[in-house]
Amino acid sequence: MLQVEGRNGGGMSSKQYKRRESITALVLERGAVSVGWLAERFNVSMQTIRRDVDALCEGDMLHRVHGRIELSEEFLNTPFDQRVDTNLSGKRAIGDAAASLIPDGSTLFISIGSTPLQVAQALRHRKGLTVITNNLSAAMALSEEVSNRIILPGGELRLPDRDILGNDVLEFFGRFRADFAVFGAAGIADDGGMLEFHTTEVQARQKICENAQRSLLVVDGSKFGRQAPAFGSNIADVDRVIVDRLPDDRFAPLISKISESLLVAEGYAP
Numbered sequence: 001m002l003q004v005e006g007r008n009g010g011g012m013s014s015k016q017y018k019r020r021e022s023i024t025a026l027v028l029e030r031g032a033v034s035v036g037w038l039a040e041r042f043n044v045s046m047q048t049i050r051r052d053v054d055a056l057c058e059g060d061m062l063h064r065v066h067g068r069i070e071l072s073e074e075f076l077n078t079p080f081d082q083r084v085d086t087n088l089s090g091k092r093a094i095g096d097a098a099a100s101l102i103p104d105g106s107t108l109f110i111s112i113g114s115t116p117l118q119v120a121q122a123l124r125h126r127k128g129l130t131v132i133t134n135n136l137s138a139a140m141a142l143s144e145e146v147s148n149r150i151i152l153p154g155g156e157l158r159l160p161d162r163d164i165l166g167n168d169v170l171e172f173f174g175r176f177r178a179d180f181a182v183f184g185a186a187g188i189a190d191d192g193g194m195l196e197f198h199t200t201e202v203q204a205r206q207k208i209c210e211n212a213q214r215s216l217l218v219v220d221g222s223k224f225g226r227q228a229p230a231f232g233s234n235i236a237d238v239d240r241v242i243v244d245r246l247p248d249d250r251f252a253p254l255i256s257k258i259s260e261s262l263l264v265a266e267g268y269a270p
Contacts, residue, residue: 019044020052023069025199027062028229032070061229071229090220090244090265091115095122097242097265098218102180104128109173109208110138111183112163112201115218117141119182132176134164134204151176165200173207181212185219185235187226188247192235192254195228202232214239221245 012020019042026033026041039049057064063072095118102108102123107130110116120138123129129148133139136157139150153172155164183205187195194217196202209215217238224247235241235258242263246255255262 016052020056023052023056024062024229027069027071028197028199032065032068034068035064036067038069091118092122093244093265094218094220094242095119097263098182098216099123099126101216101240102126102129102182106130106180107132107176107178108180108182109133109176109178109212110135111181111205111208112161112165113184115184115220116182119216119218130178132173132178134169134172136162136164165198165204167200169200170203170207173204173211176211178208178212179214181208181215183208183215183217185217185223186228188219188224188235188251188254189231190225190250190254192257193231194233194235195226196230196232197228199230202230206232209233209238216240216242218242221247224248224251 022042023033023038026038035046035049035053038053039046042049053064053069056062056069061072062069064070091114094115098119099122104126105128106126110120110131110133112135116135117137120131120133120135120141124141124144127145127147129142129145130151131139131142131148132151134153136152139152142148143150153164153169155166155168157164185194185205186197186201189195194202194205196205215238217235217240219241221243235254238258239261240263241258241261242265244265246264
């Protein structure tokens with residue numbers, strides 16, 4: 001699901017709402033788009049698009065700069081290589097804890113992200129795995145064991161993240177069933193909503209969860225309260241939530257709600 005920033009009621013037509021929702025989705029995917037390009041894409045006047053942009057920029061997520069609309073800086077993800085090195089010991093503990101739940105011979109989805117990558121690193125000594133992933137780094141980590149079968153989608157490799165996204169990936173994941181879905185999240189909202197920086201990341205996560213017997217969310221404590229613009233599904237719907245440490249007291253009601261599915265990974269630190 002996607003939220004449209006700005007006015008969302010009070011006289012807005014269904015056509016206007018859908019156009020603004022589409023504009024928001026395009027900015028989420030591209031980071032920034034020009035006002036002129038939007039007018040051409042939706043076949044409306046510049047005046048109409050400027051009204052749409054003005055309304056969308058009333059919120060915190062989008063802003064207008066020099067004839068284009070773009071994501072605000074706080075809603076942009078940090079570079080992948082920087083994320084890999086952030087809280088590395090905590091992510092390794094999460095990886096070890098998640099790997100302890102996955103036996104030899106399992107079939108699993110592994111999503112994009114630096115924490116799912118640490119799960120793949122921790123699984124390097126498992127044998128006979130079937131790994132279905134759009135995370136090239138995870139695939140390479142598991143390729144050292146020749147008894148594993150690794151299945152990748154076609155498409156364009158997104159750099160520097162070294163992953164593949166898009167509609168073809170959704171179709172790819174839809175062709176398989178797995179024992180486990182291993183995935184992260186860019187942020188966790190106060191109510192447990194799982195946030196991402198792109199709607200395609202939300203859709204891919206939902207698809208692998210639908211097609212797996214058990215879902216494993218792997219997130220370090222810094223993701224609780226972190227903002228990201230696209231959201232879908234709730235942490236309470238996940239079979240197992242694996243964290244390196246508990247978040248602050250603000251999230252105590254949420255932690256209480258998911259206590260039976262929660263695994264704190266401190267005891268698995270190498």
